[in-house]
Amino acid sequence: MTSDAGCPTMDKADILSWLRETDKTRLKELWRVADQTRRKQVGDAVHLRGLIEISNNCVRECGYCGLRAGHKTLRRYRMSADEILECAHKAVAFGYGTVVMQAGEDYGITGPWLADVVRRIKAETPLAVTLSMGERPEADLVAWRKAGADRYLLRFETSDEELYRLIHPALPGRPSDRIALLRSLRTLGYEVGSGVMIGIPGQTYDSLAADIDLFRTLDLDMIGVGPYISHPATPLGSREWKREVPAGQQVPNTELMVYKVVALARLVCPEANIPSTTALATINKATGRELGLMRGANVVMPNLTPVEYRALYEIYPAKACIFEDALTCHGCLKARIVSLGREVGVGPGGRHGSKTGTSLDPNAKM
Ligand code: SAH
Numbered sequence: 001m002t003s004d005a006g007c008p009t010m011d012k013a014d015i016l017s018w019l020r021e022t023d024k025t026r027l028k029e030l031w032r033v034a035d036q037t038r039r040k041q042v043g044d045a046v047h048l049r050g051l052i053e054i055s056n057n058c059v060r061e062c063g064y065c066g067l068r069a070g071h072k073t074l075r076r077y078r079m080s081a082d083e084i085l086e087c088a089h090k091a092v093a094f095g096y097g098t099v100v101m102q103a104g105e106d107y108g109i110t111g112p113w114l115a116d117v118v119r120r121i122k123a124e125t126p127l128a129v130t131l132s133m134g135e136r137p138e139a140d141l142v143a144w145r146k147a148g149a150d151r152y153l154l155r156f157e158t159s160d161e162e163l164y165r166l167i168h169p170a171l172p173g174r175p176s177d178r179i180a181l182l183r184s185l186r187t188l189g190y191e192v193g194s195g196v197m198i199g200i201p202g203q204t205y206d207s208l209a210a211d212i213d214l215f216r217t218l219d220l221d222m223i224g225v226g227p228y229i230s231h232p233a234t235p236l237g238s239r240e241w242k243r244e245v246p247a248g249q250q251v252p253n254t255e256l257m258v259y260k261v262v263a264l265a266r267l268v269c270p271e272a273n274i275p276s277t278t279a280l281a282t283i284n285k286a287t288g289r290e291l292g293l294m295r296g297a298n299v300v301m302p303n304l305t306p307v308e309y310r311a312l313y314e315i316y317p318a319k320a321c322i323f324e325d326a327l328t329c330h331g332c333l334k335a336r337i338v339s340l341g342r343e344v345g346v347g348p349g350g351r352h353g354s355k356t357g358t359s360l361d362p363n364a365k366m
Contacts, residue, residue, distance in 0.1 A: 165332025193222025199253020202243030226279025
């Protein structure tokens with residue numbers, strides 16, 4: 001591996017062999033090339049995306065997620081438009097270029113209501129707006145894009161179709177095809193982000209290699225990956241859940257495996273924006289974020305959700321940063337970035353090289 005401009009020639013077999021690599025010296029080489037590729041392709045700026053978890057209501061029954069409809073004892077909340085706007089103004093005050101609104105698949109959030117919130121954010125602030133609202137009907141995606149939303153995040157979770165169907169049941173009469181949705185989001189003009197969980201029970205090395213290969217095929221603008229973390233109130237978190245895989249084929253949900261996937265994602269999609277995720281920080285609170293940033297990532301997502309709601313957005317237990325307020329998160333993440341000798345990104349920080357926004361350009365508007 002000598003190239004520092006990404007590895008267009010890396011095929012699925014190469015990806016698979018890196019996922020299985022145990023030699024420390026070789027892994028150091030992987031980290032070095034991923035970091036060098038990151039610097040060359042997207043620079044030293046670490047972009048901050050302020051995360052607003054706007055609702056924990058959900059109609060889905062995803063087998064892995066603590067927000068699933070069947071989790072009856074979870075207290076549900078939905079933020080008001082004014083509360084969301086207040087968070088957006090905080091993002092501006094902290095110097096962030098983007099807010100990310102994320103929620104369970106909540107039809108109490110109607111298409112026109114969220115379009116109005118997006119319009120207000122775009123009218124009152126210079127922020128780029130990213131949405132992560134699940135598998136919404138095309139009419140909603142069109143309305144939100146028209147209202148000014150710039151980007152959409154929808155992880156395909158796993159490219160293993162059988163495993164996907166098991167962990168992500170379709171809604172009655174509406175087959176779930178996230179790959180097709182990602183393609184239509186692109187057609188609508190969104191920057192498109194996706195990703196997977198790492199170490200889902202039943203996930204094989206082969207399928208994880210195929211996931212990474214699919215990142216490249218989809219030419220993703222953003223790639224978010226993190227460890228699968230078991231939630232006791234979900235089917236996957238219960239002891240009964242089993243999906244047999246051949247011996248030696250189960251991917252572990254370890255920190256090391258996450259770094260490998262972050263590094264390989266950087267190599268197959270050199271220009272992508274890649275966050276060092278909260279799930280990674282959850283399994284290594286001391287240095288997870290930093291190591292992600294040193295091994296291919298260039299984005300972090302400080303949490304702007306009001307403290308009273310944070311613990312309720314419990315997609316998995318013991319999530320990092322649920323007790324800190326937005327100001328504390330902001331200071332902590334900034335200090336971590338500076339400690340690495342990196343700089344805090346300015347402006348919307350859209351996909352590098354795209355005409356919709358370049359890093360470090362405060363006047364770029366998407
Ligand atoms: N409703 C939106 C947002 C879901 S939460 C959607 O479905 O896209 C965002 C991401 O959190 C999910 O895509 C999933 O990859 C991750 N997630 C959910 N449960 C998790 C768990 N138990 N462990 C790790 N990541 C999880």
